[in-house]
Amino acid sequence: MKKTVFITGTSSGLGKLTAKYFASQGWNVAATMRTPEKETELTQYENIKIFKLDVTDxxxxxxxxxxxxxxxxxxDVVVNNAGAGTYGALELAKEETIDxxxxxxxxxxxNVIRAFLPHFRAQKGGKFINISSFMGVTTAVPVGSLYNMSKFALEGLTEGLYYELEPLNISLHLIEQGGSSGNSFVDKVIWNEHPEITDYEAITTRVRQMMQEAKNGPLDDPQTIVDAIYALATGASKQFRTVLSAMGNQLMEMRRSMPIENYLDTVAGWYK
Ligand SMILES: NC(=O)c1ccc[n+]([C@@H]2O[C@H](COP(=O)([O-])OP(=O)(O)OC[C@H]3O[C@@H](n4cnc5c(N)ncnc54)[C@H](OP(=O)(O)O)[C@@H]3O)[C@@H](O)[C@H]2O)c1
Known part of the structure; x- marks a missing residue:
């Protein structure tokens, strides 16, 4: 029997590539997105069905x-990929941006995990692959505390769930990526700014420049991320975290080997 993957956030970037790759490997794909009416590419595949889905609803x-x-x-497999980010000083964030x-x-x-659990329990198994970031395991970009918070929370959620789902044959995996070419994540960032508060301006400008440079520079090949997702989906690997970006690996090694005070000062120094 053909296997089926359910993916969130397939309108662009990693989600779209993952949907196309699984379909090309003969899987059925439930590709979900907020605006299916705009989709013209995934609709061409006979083994992809598109469903309207805003993960917050x-x-x-x-x-x-x-x-x-x-x-x-x-x-068989659920890929929690949908995500977005806000950057800029916490003090300047609108209440609604934080929420x-x-x-x-x-x-x-x-929401997605809870909706799937009755189904996974009934079929006595399933896999969740959650797309996180090296910003979920390290703090590497100033004025990114809200995005850090969200991905750290995703890590804690995934790790904490292990104990209740492993006995039910439901596996959990995290992908720590660092951005790949072809995604629109950076263009969609919500920036927190205030025309009269300038104390955060210099560091925010540096982070904005760095993100644009990274976007236009050599980001990770997205296919390496898709391959890692596919390997977890198809194999019996229990690998819990897969760190994909070179930057992410370097940061995680620094985080492991340095006292946190040294780590924070080192990263802060990169932006001075
Ligand atoms: N790109 C990076 O720098 C980077 C680095 C590390 C981790 N990540 C993570 O990787 C994942 C994929 O991002 P990407 O790099 O492929 O960026 P992307 O091209 O911006 O894709 C994000 C996808 O999530 C969807 N999305 C956003 N909010 C949603 C909502 N409320 N409900 C349903 N879908 C929603 C977007 O749909 P719309 O078209 O409707 O907005 C889009 O399809 C995200 O979880 C992101 O946090 C990205």
Missing amino acids: IAQVNTAVAAAVAAFGKI WQFATNVRGPI
Whole structure:
């Protein structure tokens, strides 16, 4: 029987590439996105079905999951990929931006995981692959505390769930990526700014420049991330964290080997 993957956030970037790759390998794909009416590429695949899904809308999550299960009979793997970021000083963030960051990157995966658990329990197994970031295991970019918070929370959620889901044959995996070419993440960042508060301006400008340079420079090849997701989906590997970016590996090694005070000063020094 064909296997089926359910993916969130397939309108662009990693989500779209992952949907296309699984489809090319013969999988059924439940590709979900907020605006299916705009999609022209994934609609060309006979083994991809598109479902409308905003991960922050619990009713829509439950409807989409039920529709995907009804369409394919069984979902084997869920990729929690949908995500977005806000940068800029915490003090300058609007209340709704703070709530949005949590709703998108934390409550969203919670909604999807909870909607799938009855199905996974009934079929006595399943896999969740959660797309995190090296910003989920390190603090490497100033004025990124809200994004850090959201991905650290996703890490804690995933790690904490291990104990209740492992006995049910439901596996959990985290992908720590650092951005890949072809995604639109940086263009969609919500920047927290205030025309009269200038204390954070210099560091925010440096971070903005760094992000643009990284975007236009040699980011990770997205196929290496798709390959890692596919290997976890198809294999029996229990690997819990997969760190993909060279930058992420370097930062995690620094984090492991340095006292936190030295780590924080070293990273802060990069932006002075
Ligand atoms: N790119 C990076 O620098 C980077 C680095 C580390 C980790 N990540 C993580 O990698 C994942 C994929 O991002 P990407 O790099 O492929 O960026 P991307 O091209 O911006 O893709 C993000 C996807 O998430 C969707 N999304 C956002 N909010 C949503 C919501 N409320 N409900 C459903 N879908 C929503 C977007 O849909 P819309 O088109 O509707 O906005 C888009 O399809 C994210 O979790 C991100 O946090 C990215």
